[in-house]
Amino acid sequence: MAITPKMSEALSHVLDAGNASAHRAYFPSREDLMTCIELVKHLIHGIYILRSGVEKVAGNIPKRGE
Numbered sequence: 001m002a003i004t005p006k007m008s009e010a011l012s013h014v015l016d017a018g019n020a021s022a023h024r025a026y027f028p029s030r031e032d033l034m035t036c037i038e039l040v041k042h043l044i045h046g047i048y049i050l051r052s053g054v055e056k057v058a059g060n061i062p063k064r065g066e
Helices: 005-023 030-060
Strands: none
Touching: 005 030
């Protein structure tokens, strides 16, 4: 799974929020924190959970010309 430019930008904001929390006394709202968590969960799910299922789908597709 490739990271798109939009996803890279979103991850950059999540990373900045984490850094601000650790180093600049930033306390995100519950809503902001949940948004960050959901974004990371989405990425992990796409990379680690769905990948094996997608590979199975790819293996079930008949080859062209058969």
